[in-house]
Amino acid sequence: MKTIDEMLHLALLTPDEHRQISHWIAQASSPDEILKMPPPLWRAVERASAVMGVDDDLMRPPALDDGGLVCG
Structure with missing residues (x-):
């Protein structure tokens, strides 16, 4: 959802697209359900x-x- 919010903030999504996409993601019970999002929302x-x-x-x-990761 953070990415979708950033897209709205950057005016890359309309408020209506943001609302519809957020609703779709929130009601989806699995990643497969998210993939069933309507094509106009996917295009956005x-x-x-x-x-x-x-x-x-x-x-x-x-x-x-990154972050001081030490291997070995």
Whole structure:
């Protein structure tokens, strides 16, 4: 939900899209139910995600040195 809220804050979603998407996610009982979101709402999320670079973030390898992680 934080990402959806950020999308609203950045004006990448309309207040109505935000409300509908938030409601859909809240009532979904599983990830599979979220995937059944109506196509217009998915398109809105995809547009906002592209602007925010969400896919790029998900494809970036994790920074293993973050937070002082010591391996071994």
